[in-house]
Amino acid sequence: MHKDETHQHMHGYGIYLLVWMGLLTLTGVTVAVAGINFGALTIATALIIASIKSYLVLTIFMHLRIEQRVFRIFLVVALFFFIISIVLLFADYSFLIKS
Amino acid sequence: MNTQEHAVSHVHRDDIASRMGMWLFLFTELLLFGGMFFLYSVYRFMNAEEFHVAAKELNTLIGCFNTAILLTSSLTMALSITAIQKDNKRLSILFQVITISLALGFMVNKYFEWTTKFDHGIYPGSDTLLAKEPGEILFFGLYYVMTGLHGLHVVIGAVLIGVMTRFTIKGVITKDSFVKLEAAGLYWHLVDIIWIFLFPLFYLIT
Numbered sequence: 001m002h003k004d005e006t007h008q009h010m011h012g013y014g015i016y017l018l019v020w021m022g023l024l025t026l027t028g029v030t031v032a033v034a035g036i037n038f039g040a041l042t043i044a045t046a047l048i049i050a051s052i053k054s055y056l057v058l059t060i061f062m063h064l065r066i067e068q069r070v071f072r073i074f075l076v077v078a079l080f081f082f083i084i085s086i087v088l089l090f091a092d093y094s095f096l097i098k099s
Numbered sequence: 100m101n102t103q104e105h106a107v108s109h110v111h112r113d114d115i116a117s118r119m120g121m122w123l124f125l126f127t128e129l130l131l132f133g134g135m136f137f138l139y140s141v142y143r144f145m146n147a148e149e150f151h152v153a154a155k156e157l158n159t160l161i162g163c164f165n166t167a168i169l170l171t172s173s174l175t176m177a178l179s180i181t182a183i184q185k186d187n188k189r190l191s192i193l194f195q196v197i198t199i200s201l202a203l204g205f206m207v208n209k210y211f212e213w214t215t216k217f218d219h220g221i222y223p224g225s226d227t228l229l230a231k232e233p234g235e236i237l238f239f240g241l242y243y244v245m246t247g248l249h250g251l252h253v254v255i256g257a258v259l260i261g262v263m264t265r266f267t268i269k270g271v272i273t274k275d276s277f278v279k280l281e282a283a284g285l286y287w288h289l290v291d292i293i294w295i296f297l298f299p300l301f302y303l304i305t
Contacts, residue, residue: 086140
């Protein structure tokens with residue numbers, strides 16, 4: 001988007017309303033889908049929908065889309081280590097449970 | 100913060116650094132809640148069946164309602180920043196007040212939800228709870244700690260926004276200086292994101 005901006009651009013009211021409707025719709029979807037049993041995919045579906053919702057909140061409500069790039073890099077680094085922790089944790093536990 | 104004033108009433112400030120500081124703080128919140136989500140995921144992995152049974156006790160309707168409330172409060176928070184950017188002070192204050200009211204609404208729901216649980220004898224250390232399976236005890240332990248800590252964040256967020264409303268009324272937060280409001284907004288949206296994950300993980304495992 002806009003690079004090297006010194007002062008922040010702003011969002012209008014409209015985009016926030018759109019995102020809000022999107023978030024409510026996704027909440028409806030996640031509730032509707034929760035009743036269906038996809039087996040192991042059930043929790044994955046819930047987490048994917050929650051991630052999409054978080055992405056919308058982060059980029060639009062929290063202005064990351066119009067923020068300087070360094071903010072996005074910071075977030076990606078933080079999430080990277082968060083995901084590493086949980087992957088290693090489960091690598092460990094799935095092994096412990098099986099043995 | 101450096102508030103060295105120049106002769107022309109020019110106050111030195113760095114809005115980008117202020118927002119960056121807020122983001123760094125939010126990353127520590129990710130660690131705080133992240134640790135609990137790790138705990139939740141391992142316990143659920145080890146006690147899948149019992150988590151399903153225990154989750155049936157939770158009221159999905161209240162959960163849905165509270166989700167809608169928090170999402171809407173995030174909307175009004177974001178709108179209040181746009182309003183102040185457009186120099187519409189009264190509208191900004193109105194949106195902030197709506198945000199605070201929605202936060203209180205969330206806590207009122209939480210109060211009814213928890214007291215209903217207490218009436219059913221489900222609270223940490225109760226005989227009814229201790230008679231349940233170990234996995235169910237873990238589920239309710241996590242439920243109270245995680246939604247409780249989240250609730251505490253909602254209260255803190257509401258107080259913060261209240262302070263910002265006062266600042267807006269007093270003219271500390273203006274069209275040209277609204278980074279404080281933005282920081283409070285970032286905190287509020289984080290509270291929203293945490294709930295976005297808590298809701299399906301606790302209320303929607305059937």
